[in-house]
Every structure is written in C-alpha cells, then in structure tokens.
Amino acid sequence: MTATILNGEVVAARIRAEVADATAELRRAGIHPGLGTILVGDDVASARYVAMKHEDCAEVGIVSVHEHLPADVTQGELEAVIARFNADPAVHAYLVQIPLPAGLDEEAALLAVDSRKDVDGLHPENLGRLVMGSPGPLPCTPAGIVELLAAYEVPVEGRHVVVIGRGLTIGRPLALLLALKRPGCNAAVTVVHTGVTDLAGLVRTGDVVVAAAGSAGLVTPDMVKPGAAVVGAGTSWRGRTLLSDVDEAVAGVAGWITPRIGGVGPMTRAMLLRNTVRAAARAGTPR
Secondary structure (H helix, E strand, O other): OOOEEOOHHHHHHHHHHHHHHHHHHHHHOOOOOEEEEEEEOOOHHHHHHHHHHHHHHHHHOOEEEEEEEOOOOOHHHHHHHHHHHHHOOOOOEEEEOOOOOOOOOHHHHHHHOOHHHEOOOOOHHHHHHHHHOOOOOOOHHHHHHHHHHHHOOOOOOOOEEEEEOOOOOOHHHHHHHHHOOOOOOOOEEEEEOOOOOOHHHHHOOOOEEEEOOOOOOOEOHHHOOOOOEEEEOOEEEEOOEEEEOEOHHHHHOOOEEOOOOOOHHHHHHHHHHHHHHHHHHHHOOOO
C-alpha cells in the first residue's frame, strides 16, 4: 500500500487565495485587515516563524504590525505592549509568540490578550466557546488538520480518531473540535499520550491517527491500522533537521499520510490568516 500524501501546501494555497479575495472585499469597504505579532527575545525558530507569518500577510494583502522586545523585558513592559495592541484599531487580531523567555509569565500574558483579537483561538473565552460549540476563532492547528482531512475526503464523521498528545495548542482543542456535530468532525475521539499503557494497541484502533506529542518517530508502522489516515502534527528538531512524530515508513501501511514538511505547518499558517480576516469582518468599522 502506498499512502496518499496529505499535501498541506496545496490546500493552504487554496485557502490563501480565498483569504486574499475576502481581504480585497473588506478593503473596498474601507476595512484593512491587520495582524499583529509580539516577539520577545531572539529565539531563531520563533523569529523565523513570525517572519513567515508576515510574508503570508504580504501575499494576501493583510497589514502587518510587529513588536520585537528584548529577552530581558519585564512582565509589565510586555503587558503594556499587549494593552496597546488591544486598543489599536489597526490590529484586528494578534498573537504573543511563545515560548517566552524564562522569568516571564506566559499565562498572564495570554490572558491579557483581548479575546476578540485572539488569532490563535487559545484564549480561555474562545476555548470555552469551542467546548460549547459556539461561534468563535478556532485554534489554528486543529482547524487546519480538520480542513486538510476534508480536502482529501478522508472519512472522519462517525469514525474513530486517536489523538496522541494532550497539549493546549493541538491535542486538547483538536479532540473537542473533532467530537463536535459539524461537517468534517462528529467522530468518536480517544486522547492518549506517551504515559499510557499499551499506547501502540490503542493507536492501532484508530481510523484516523493524529500524532501531536513532539516525540520524533513515535508512531511506527506496527502501530497503524492498514488504510488509516495518519497526521504528523507534533515536531521536534535534530540540529537543523525538522522531525515528525510519524516514522516515514508508516507510508507503507497508511491510506493517507502527511509529509514530514509541508503537511500541517502550512495549514496552521493559513488558518491564522483566515482568523485575521474574520476578526476584521467582525470588527466591521471602516477606517
């Protein structure tokens, strides 16, 4: 069996084109969607990720607003910038890039973000909306995974999805999203992690497996039901090499699989652009 590649680059390009059209329409109405980013310190991976977001904005016509703070910034100084972004009508949505340097309170910083401008969909108010099934910005990576599976017509509704990982950015919100009674979801969802007894046996029961543990090569071919869809959402690094939670040999067993590069990552960035434009549309005041 040779798995169908779940090509996030292709699907993300389609979404970016849709976002560009929506942005142009808003601009004609006098609304200029703006995405803000706050970067603290000089972490190379974080800096590159933020730069890619601004490159994406330029491609689709979204205005970029960026604040780069030194690693020794105080909590008060960081939260002052957050307050400024909250009050800035040109910033419709923004994010505080994490992880933050040691000594800063990430939770306090994230709670200070205006939930209406929370582009990542991870503010407690927006996570509460997800739990309730109410409208609101969806966490970018979970939403991107659902969109990617739907684009390749992977059967999800009524199927068993195993999510490996219980983190705030992927595992927990993805499980909530997939269990909702909505198109592309409505699944039976099991959340497992690396501390679970018989992890392999549980994973093998999944019609869809999403690995989001941040453990390189965690999912091996013997853990996958033949024909299952396998999504590598967790990553780690070996030097400069990006590693997936899914062993590449799984492609010989799975029915669908994400590539090591170009799978979930582009989808996350595309969802961030979509959330920005939707936040601008909600704000709805020409300027």
